[in-house]
Amino acid sequence: MSSDPQAPALSMPAGEAVAAQALNHICIIMDGNHRWAKRRHLPGAAGHRAGAKMLRRIAEACADMQVKHLTLFAFSTENWQRPRGEVNLLMDLMRHVMENDLAELHRREVRLRVIGDRSRFADDIRRKMDECEALTCNNRKLNLNVAVNFGGRWDIVSAAQKLAEQVQRGELSPNQIDEARFADFTSLGALPDPDLLIRTGGEHRISNFLLWDLAYTEFYFTDVYWPDFDETCLRDAVQAYAQRARRFGGRD
DSSP states (O other): OBOOTTSOOOOOOTTOOOOSSOOOEEEEEOOOHHHHHHHTTOOHHHHHHHHHHHHHHHHHHHHHTTOOEEEEEEEETTGGGSOHHHHHHHHHHHHHHHHHTHHHHHHTTEEEEEESOGGGSOHHHHHHHHHHHHHHTTOOSEEEEEEEEEOHHHHHHHHHHHHHHHHHTTSOOGGGOOHHHHHHTSTTTTSOOOSEEEEOSSOOSOTTSSTTTTTTOEEEEOSSOGGGOOHHHHHHHHHHHHTOOOOTTSOO
């Protein structure tokens, strides 16, 4: 399922809807920032900064292609294990993106939503998340979900805990819990399941991302590092998706 370097870029003018199969929801594991920098003999911080700049470009490209939902894996529950200096840099980049890129995303009618456990972030970051969500809450062109301090297992456990609390309060009986009700309590429960997962950077795993949501998602892996994953690369991924046959366990 790797990208084909010979595949032509999808010809799709800005504003034209994605053709072929319905493509409502794309999610991306943005990987390869550090290796991008290392290949250029630059410090790892340079790779993270370059990757942060690409985030807005890809969000805008998805909006132009009339993709309705974009979910980006920005910081996992396991990323806290990285060196303190790198974690502090990522926190500063988070602040920078929210302070400097939000105005343009808001102008383009992008709605920002942060998913994940916010409790571990500094107070100023949590306040800025709330402000960004409040500012863009009425935008409808693209729903941009950014996963920070997020893990697929955390998401499932959190949903189970919320359901258990309802059962404990007598608001719900165990036999009323089905897949649909369980999904309502996950971070992306109100959205359609992802149609396409893109992972950059050459790794072929989902790294504890949307474990519940990716049951029938099409996967696209590319060796391109995230700072180099531009609009043309995105169109290559969409073209590859358009050639897939999605049966959801059935037959054509």
